[in-house]
Structures are given as structure tokens and as C-alpha cells.
Amino acid sequence: GQQLNQSPQSMFIQEGEDVSMNCTSSSIFNTWLWYKQDPGEGPVLLIALYKAGELTSNGRLTAQFGITRKDSFLNISASIPSDVGIYFCAVNRDDKIIFGKGTRLHILP
Amino acid sequence: EAEVAQSPRYKITEKSQAVAFWCDPISGHATLYWYRQILGQGPELLVQFQDESVVDDSQLPKDRFSAERLKGVDSTLKIQPAELGDSAMYLCASKGREGIQETQYFGPGTRLLVL
Numbered sequence: 001g002q003q004l005n006q007s008p009q010s011m012f013i014q015e016g017e018d019v020s021m022n023c024t025s026s027s028i029f030n031t032w033l034w035y036k037q038d039p040g041e042g043p044v045l046l047i048a049l050y051k052a053g054e055l056t057s058n059g060r061l062t063a064q065f066g067i068t069r070k071d072s073f074l075n076i077s078a079s080i081p082s083d084v085g086i087y088f089c090a091v092n093r094d095d096k097i098i099f100g101k102g103t104r105l106h107i108l109p
Numbered sequence: 110e111a112e113v114a115q116s117p118r119y120k121i122t123e124k125s126q127a128v129a130f131w132c133d134p135i136s137g138h139a140t141l142y143w144y145r146q147i148l149g150q151g152p153e154l155l156v157q158f159q160d161e162s163v164v165d166d167s168q169l170p171k172d173r174f175s176a177e178r179l180k181g182v183d184s185t186l187k188i189q190p191a192e193l194g195d196s197a198m199y200l201c202a203s204k205g206r207e208g209i210q211e212t213q214y215f216g217p218g219t220r221l222l223v224l
Contacts, residue, residue: 004151040118040217040218040220041217041218042113042200042202042215042216042217042218043152043200043215044215045212045213045214048210048212050210088151088152090151095140095157095164095204096142096154096157096165097142097152097154097202097213098154099151099152099153100151101149101150101151102149102150102151
């Protein structure tokens with residue numbers, strides 16, 4: 001079953017606002033991943049984190065690999081309409097990806 | 110840009126019928142995965158191939174699901190007979206190297222509805 005606790009489950013924000021979501025686990029992982037899934041499409045990798053404490057940016061997205069190796073967060077700055085979708089945290093265990101349940105982002109006009 | 114191809118994109122079937130999904134990974138990717146994603150959940154691994162060999166099918170319901178990758182390139186996932194609870198998105202992914210790390214790339218998925 002799922003080992004990752006992702007929150008919040010959904011978010012409703014105004015365009016231009018910053019967004020923060022996080023993911024925790026009771027187990028230690030050496031790789032944390034953040035994916036975005038648009039409706040009717042497969043997940044697309046946004047950011048991959050490979051070292052505890054690592055802070056990585058991809059445009060308006062920033063993600064950090066927690067020092068304990070049991071958590072990660074994703075921030076989106078100055079949200080725009082195309083940021084709408086489901087964001088999944090994921091970890092790599094034994095060459096397999098385990099996904100969280102996702103955070104569904106809604107942007108209000 | 111190379112992509113993972115899947116077909117069909119959508120499939121509606123009646124319970125007890127057989128269905129098959131096809132996946133063509135990115136050229137040169139030896140590792141291929143099939144995932145199932147139930148609405149409101151994250152994808153969950155069904156089966157992993159390395160070339161033509163099954164590496165992990167521990168989560169594949171083998172009484173009704175089968176997967177093959179005969180020539181180590183494209184792959185087929187079959188369900189026979191389909192049940193109502195099989196309604197989900199079926200995602201294929203292949204693994205390749207981007208920079209110094211290996212990354213899984215996902216296809217667009219096949220959305221299955223069992224009536």
C-alpha cells in the first residue's frame with residue numbers, strides 16, 4: 001500500500017499566489033521525486049532530489065529533500081492557470097516508484 | 110522529443126470481456142513498467158520488465174492479468190475477464206538516463222471503463 005502521506009489533498013488558490021505542499025514518510029528514502037499530472041495524461045517529472053537537504057529549483061518550482069530523508073516539500077511561486085493539475089510526490093525504492101495520493105491544485109480566476 | 114506511446118487512449122468494455130493495452134517505450138529503454146491508477150489515487154506498479162524478462166510482477170493479479178514483452182521492446186497488458194473494479198487508468202513507463210540519473214518517463218495512459 002501507499003507509504004507516503006501527501007498534504008493537502010486539494011488546494012484552491014487565486015492566480016498569482018504561492019503554493020506549498022509536502023510529503024512525509026515513516027521510512028527513509030534516498031530519492032524524492034515530484035510529478036505533475038494533467039487530466040487524461042500521464043505524470044510528468046518536475047523535480048528529482050537525490051541528496052538530503054538538497055534544494056532544487058525548476059523555474060517557478062522549488063523542492064527540498066528533508067534532512068531526515070523522510071520528507072519533502074514543493075513550492076510553486078506566482079501561480080498561473082496552467083499550474084492546475086495533480087501534483088504527486090514519489091520515492092524510488094528498489095528501482096520502483098511509489099507515489100503519494102496527490103495534491104489537486106485548483107486556481108480561481 | 111521521444112515519448113512513450115500507448116494505445117488505445119480510451120477503452121470501454123463490458124465485464125467478463127477481454128481487453129488489451131499496448132505500450133511502445135522510448136527507443137533504447139530496457140526497463141518498462143505498467144502501473145494502474147485508480148481515480149483519486151497515485152499510480153501503483155503492476156509489473157516491471159527488464160528487456161523481455163519480468164523483474165517484478167508481485168502486484169499483478171495473475172488470475173486475470175497478464176503482461177508480455179516478447180522482443181524486449183513493446184509490451185502488451187491483458188485483462189481477461191475484465192471486472193468492474195478494473196476501471197482505472199493504465200500507465201506505461203520506461204526508464205532511461207537523463208544526465209547522471211535514470212528517470213522514468215510515462216506515457217499518456219489508457220483509461221479503461223468496465224460496464
